[in-house]
Amino acid sequence: MSKKEKITDKRAALLNATLTLVNNHGFHNAPMSKIAILAGVAPATIYLYFENKQDLINQLYLEVKKSFSSCAFQGYSGELSVKDGFELIWFNIANYKLNQIKEANFLSQCDNSPMVEEEIRVEGLRHLQPLLDLWERGKKEEVIKPLSDYVLYAFSIYPLSFLLEMQERQTFTLNEELKAQTFLAAWDAISL
Amino acid sequence: MSKKEKITDKRAALLNATLTLVNNHGFHNAPMSKIAILAGVAPATIYLYFENKQDLINQLYLEVKKSFSSCAFQGYSGELSVKDGFELIWFNIANYKLNQIKEANFLSQCDNSPMVEEEIRVEGLRHLQPLLDLWERGKKEEVIKPLSDYVLYAFSIYPLSFLLEMQERQTFTLNEELKAQTFLAAWDAISL
Amino acid sequence: MSKKEKITDKRAALLNATLTLVNNHGFHNAPMSKIAILAGVAPATIYLYFENKQDLINQLYLEVKKSFSSCAFQGYSGELSVKDGFELIWFNIANYKLNQIKEANFLSQCDNSPMVEEEIRVEGLRHLQPLLDLWERGKKEEVIKPLSDYVLYAFSIYPLSFLLEMQERQTFTLNEELKAQTFLAAWDAISL
Amino acid sequence: MSKKEKITDKRAALLNATLTLVNNHGFHNAPMSKIAILAGVAPATIYLYFENKQDLINQLYLEVKKSFSSCAFQGYSGELSVKDGFELIWFNIANYKLNQIKEANFLSQCDNSPMVEEEIRVEGLRHLQPLLDLWERGKKEEVIKPLSDYVLYAFSIYPLSFLLEMQERQTFTLNEELKAQTFLAAWDAISL
């Protein structure tokens, strides 16, 4: 294992420990000392990789957001039809949210509290551009409703966060068939 | 001012101070000392009305949830048609979320973090029954898609939380006309 | 019930509540609020009868010490022989310690910690004079060892505190026969 | 100075500071902040060595009890005659109580209040076994009265606590000659 990998190792372990603790107990109740223990390093070591706790959270947010985005557009090409493109992206996101529960959960928590600094949050949004481009095209082709992107997102993608939350609390499960039916709700919401 | 009113006064002031601080700075960074100052009482006084910080948060959650629910069903009657009934409720909720921003924001934060105890959260859910009953009827009348209530909620009501969030961050505003168009997205998502 | 008795009632209730709480949980962990609750009065009422917490403890100490002393010399007369007199007093004290457990226990706790102010403690000692006089006579009659009163007390009376403690912790019980044998140990210790 | 020694140093300093403060002012009025100051460390440092205040007290009790026991049986061998063995132990204990005043005083305070947890107290008792064995032998040889060990202890060893207390309050001093006479009282109390 190379030196570079070793370093990355500890950084990754710290990010992962933070993810777990914040998810299970919230930002408060995720003290640096416990993060260190769970990551298997000394408290002081955290400060070799991150400036301070806020920085650690910020970086984790960006990291997770990046993994989310890269997953969302896997296999996507601008040449697909609007509906096919949206379907691909939607299922990608749905699968991410339902499988990478820890990560999805963390993003929810960040997006609904002042935990992550505003500046960082904005940076995390840039990754959705291909979806916005797709919608732009859809509006021109009169396939998608002429609504603000915020509204389109709110009624097609954002609902998946709620379903994740329910699944996380074990009050609801989404199998493949249900997922397909659910997609139709999303599509009906935004399509003309 | 009667003695009873005075008591309620301080309790209310504390709840309100907590609402403001948690919204602006998160559960962490809302220390009891600051809550006391903002409410205009001594720190020790908080403990006359609440057992501890968690209890304060729990009670605030229940209080806000109650005000939310009572607002949601204002003017509602089971004799309305499914669409009319849903429209009424939807606009009630939309208006609550867009006007009572502080309260709505707080609920979002609670629902997406382990801030409120699970037991309390469950208690806060009972209030939505009339909406679930309406959907039940809608499914029988074949007006509403035969989907789980969770999915219906996720695609018609929950999206409003996202729009609130955007409005809160001043990246987006929903005027009356846009609101009407947005309602259609919600209705299309869940109707057959 | 006369007014005077009523007042005394509350004072007595407070002293009794304090006795119970201090015994069961120690001086620390016997907050004024709990004392008030156990006595069935409001916290502020305590300050009508006692200057402050220290005064409450002091008064309780004196009260209990007085009851102890008056019990110790019940039936005693200076005309008894030294041995008979001592026997009478010893059994009186033994019975007090083994029956009035709460009171005896409290005295032990006070005598072994800086809980009661020195000045008060000294005042509580004056009551033993008849016993000291008896020993004085015993030494003259060459029945009692020519030792300091402190030593005589330490080896004949003080041991009863230990036996009380053991009885309180249910590791040991002193029935009538054992008590008689135990008296002999006390007598042997101090007699010539 | 080695690292290990340094650690022991602070722990010892803390135990010692606690001993002093609890002796002089009682468990209450021995706040962690003052303990820290007297030990020359920051308040938070206490929690590196002890779980909480109760743990600190418990550990101090065990430590002192251990030192007491090891002192009590110094030079003792099972081959001594009952009287000689007892005399040795008695003087050991007497010297400990009269010289290690702080420690002896602390033990008295603990043994007479609910300051130390019951569980810990019991653990502290195991050390006296050799004395109990000696008494067992003494009873068989018909040198020691056939009384419960509790009674024997109460009338021969426990009285020393009282004398310590008196000496501590400077109302009485025990020189070597008096000590010898006092031993006779102890021996007379328990011997046949």
Next chain:
DNA sequence: GATGAATGAGACTTCATTCAT
């Protein structure tokens, strides 16, 4: 006399962060 809401002071404890090793 009696109350109980209110509080300032201070208790115990935790935590993010640093620094000598």
Next chain:
DNA sequence: GATGAATGAAGTCTCATTCAT
């Protein structure tokens, strides 16, 4: 780079006491 002992600052909460009623 890595550590872990150490800490100042701050957190939550308790308590003896007061004062308007």
